[in-house]
Amino acid sequence: MSLLPRTAEEFSSAEYWEKFFKKRGERAFEWYGDYNKLCGVLHKYIKVQDKVLVVGCGNSELSEQLYDVGYKHLTNIDISETVVNHMNQRNAERRPGLTFYQVDATKTPYEDASYQAALDKGTLDAMASEEEGALARNMLTEVGRVLSVGGRYVCVTLAQESVIKLAVEHFVQLGWAVRLHCLQEESKREEDSFALPVFVLVCTKFRQPMPTPILEMCLGEDGAPVRHTQVSQLLSAVREHQAYSVLRKRLRTNTDASSNLSLTLCHAKTGLPRYTLTIQDCPPGAKVPRVNQFAIFIVPQGSETAWLYSSSEGRRQLAASANFRRLVIVSMHRNQEYTDMQAVQSELSPVVMDLAPPGMPANQQVPFLSVGGDLGWREEVNRGVSQLSGEYCVENVKGEDGELYRRLVFLSNAALVQSESRLVLLNMVTSQKKRNKRKAKASAAQAASSTTLSVDSGFLCCAHHEVMVACLAMLGVGMPQNKDLPVSVLLVGLGGGGLPQFLRDFMPNMTIEVVELDPVVLEVAKQWFGFQPDDHLTVTLGDGLERICALEKEGGHLFDAIMFDVDNKDRTLGMSCPPAAFVETPILQKVRNLLTPRGLFILNLACRDLALRKSVLERVSGVFPTILSRKIEEEINEVLLCTCGEKEASDADHISPSLSQAAKNLQSALYSSRTEPNRRPNIDIAELLKDLKVV
Template structure:
């Protein structure tokens, strides 16, 4: 067995299964295993789990059963196999007595492998006289030196489990299983005894998905064992079809073994659904051979869209792809073909799973043909270099014949801007599901800014350091992995001591005082930079130095909201309902960055945030520096119900309950929807009507629409116009079809001239106060706000 070297103290073999997982992680290098086997002694043996009495009946029955997938002659009964003629390989044999028991039962053609010279020497000496035909080799099981199709059976007892001691060892496991597939004869069997940890079962199921028949069994356990062992049998077919898993597991036994067995059972159910999708007639998957039968694959067929399985039947990896040919009139084209690699966690996103979303990607790629590769559990770990190598043969058969010259195919990736990522915390919520806080360093901040759009403040960061030294903390929900809920720049100072909030008093004071001439040279904010220590890979070092900069908004739409609020400031001054304060409600907290920014820079706001999930509030306080005070409070309740209740109380004449500003900033939990935010309930006409009814006379309603499709917004526009009339303005963002819409309760039409005058006044107003980098963004963005026609 292969493994990376670790310096740690050795322990004796675990005495029971409870200590198994703790101890196995301590044996990860050849030297450690050598020491382990030397300590056990030549006459001793160690069985990780499932001893011979529990295995004998199940295993010998499988070994003697003839192959079920090979073609049979009509009328002839399957030929029974002879134990002594089978060539059996036992990789990672250790000092287990499994091979000895098999030999004594008549299976004499056994080859044993282990990368420990110590154990191979001891086992060869132990069996030389009694079992002379048994073969022993020192060999790394991730690089087995055997010719292809030379083994009838491979028996793996804890070998894969030991090799993949954690999720980080997927590469070693994949190399090993690829070799297993290569050296097995057609009709041969790989019999794996495993505890079925999720990272092991994911790899097993995906690697043996195409061209293999799989059967699962529970192994009878010893009374003292607290862990359930499973026997996974995979049989090599001569074609690349997908078969459903045959399960012979004892469900009672599975149910009585707690989480370990139940999680494996759930993983099997999940894999069955995946296989059903591959084999279902409603989702036909074609091979390149099938495409060739229906015409020349090098010829473009206008508007063609087919789902493909790419990979050689004899190979170890297959890829699921979608081939799309562009319409001739959709050019101009810059490339005959492009390939987009979609990560495993993003394949269900609307952008990649719907035809409309795929067409958007095709248009952006400016390619005549687009091949979308949807990674799954079988290949999610592959690097771009490996992907290019494994797809090379398939791509050569798909490049359109548009030029006699050799063409370089561009490979596009999703979210490739991240250079490094550190996991900070993951919590589970019964409302939202898993919530993830991480910190990222972008590989190219210039490209990042360009991709976001002009509203991203990070273009003007006061920092002369390398872009890779800026750290952003992000909040994401696992239900929407492609949507960043909040993103904050980390700084070593909490506030900007030179900044002053935008108040009327400041404007008067600034106007009456002569301006001071600043000294030459930039005033630099001290942004947090990650430790350069090699042992700080987890991002834990200097954690107490990291503070969220609440004077900075990283997400463009939040800057757009601020721009609109500033532009319509005249209405805000007239609409103050109590004590000169503007009653403001923000639905959706996230990390709390938007309301914190609003509190800092528009101090006459009395802000209440409505958040559905208490866990989100806890995360915002712990990891994003969110703080409540007398002018910023949070109410944990349902936003739809909150607005409905506000509207009802307003209808009953309670003027004090009216809102001056209502902002909707929530996500949509359905990733297959074209609308990334808000959730569907927040764009219903009934909600818009309730929102209008709870506003004061000159109140303002703000909603962020995150969309990948222009058509998805058409019914929303219709509902907004029906409720708010012509008092609608919009700021469109450059990223897809995202925009922020502002609606006034006063239904007076807002013209281009009105907006132009307001922009001029806003610019003069901002020039009077101490300029901060975001004020330039506000001025620039406000000039792009247009009436919603």
């Protein structure tokens, strides 16, 4: 509607509302719903005999309808002279006891404690813009003054965050009880309802201020109140209801397969995230059986970061495999307890049914799908805070393959696994005989909670780490003539230490220097991921760029391979690995200067921005004549293998015969390394190198 205010200044301007009501004329303006929608909650908190101050009445019919059902003590005030005159004229004959006054709600002439209720429908929202917050506070102060002990301020609002935060904090500081009702939408027509749900804020005045805030949320007019302990928790619950309402409205019409609509549901008591729901529709024209309208897929705990569930491409593939018109993919959050699949289904059923596709029959059965029929398993074993990267947790999870894994996750980007290692029972490593005698009835949880778990250094969980190792075949590692030739590696980025530990344990004659910026990461790697530095594996704490510059300046120190495996903390860029500064030409030139004549530069590149990727490749190729690329299947990562030699005249789709033989030699060297049979590296060098492409 074109008459609606376009700016915060208009919302709180007396001149604006004067013009508004002159243009609108006699038509009632029912901001946020009419009497029929609001009567249930209004009658709950405002008694018929109460003296009621109606703040910012406008030309709404609400006061008239309240008067008609018995509320005879209504004082209606508004800042607009036009609307006051109009309302008095409209009601002079039919409702002689219903009067309207031109009064500024921030400066009323009424005595202290002279009203039992104050009713506000949209006035707080009109006043509480960020620029005009003082105006709203003055109004709320005035409301508090004219209300008697036990009196209630009843405010119908859209509860935009700046507005509801201002009001709730105001009354909490006064020691009042605060309750919010989220009114459920009943209309299914777009033109009949707001995108955001309507809330009713009820603040009750006490004789003595409450020492502990009473903060409650109710769903609907009769919903049981859910108690919150902090204002932030209440605001989080408001945001959740708003997001759910917006999502439900959008889903009343078909979405497209690339829309990626998602919603986070929080725990009712703690306000912490509990479920994330992502809606995935099949593309138009897909042949979907008529009975396959709607299904819910529960992602096992610990699997939510897998490509199939965390990426838009993976979710589309999952939906296509499930072959439902609409699939809601549900992920469970850390630090939340879930009893079993049946309990999760019962908890989600009343929520997700509102997300069904339009036109689905009311009696249609909606299946819950999962992998293996259970909730998966996750156990947090450590939590801490890094000054550089924020809060982190170390957790054990059971993979879909039944194996146990340990992960490092920074909670600022909880959908990304920073580091991962496979776990094995310690007695499986140290004593095959004892392992055979061990009873096989222990569950994953029982095994993981014991102290017999060990990180398997022979298993690389990250596909790009496997490729980076395989690229070292270019150095001729494992060839008979290089049997005693030392190999030196500089690796920027430690993580859990899986890659450098693998190189030290299984690559012959190798010395590795790792540069890690965050000392907390080093301690986590040592304590939880079995990382053990020694004379052949050292760690330099500091900035990787500064270390490269220092090494080049010192001179006399050359490396056979330099690897970049460092993530980008700046999430606004389209490149998550490495930070942009690591692929600037001056740094790349220093990297080349630090390489031996046969040296390799190996870069883990994760870039969604095609233009940015092209720019990176141009800079790298300006320094290194030969670049080979190996894409990581089902991930955005690719490993760039850069050499100082000229490009070989060979088919870009196949590795050269010499590289094929080098792969075999490296494979043989890995298998013959001194280690126990059950800890041999599980890596196929030739397979990893066969898809190398010349850039």
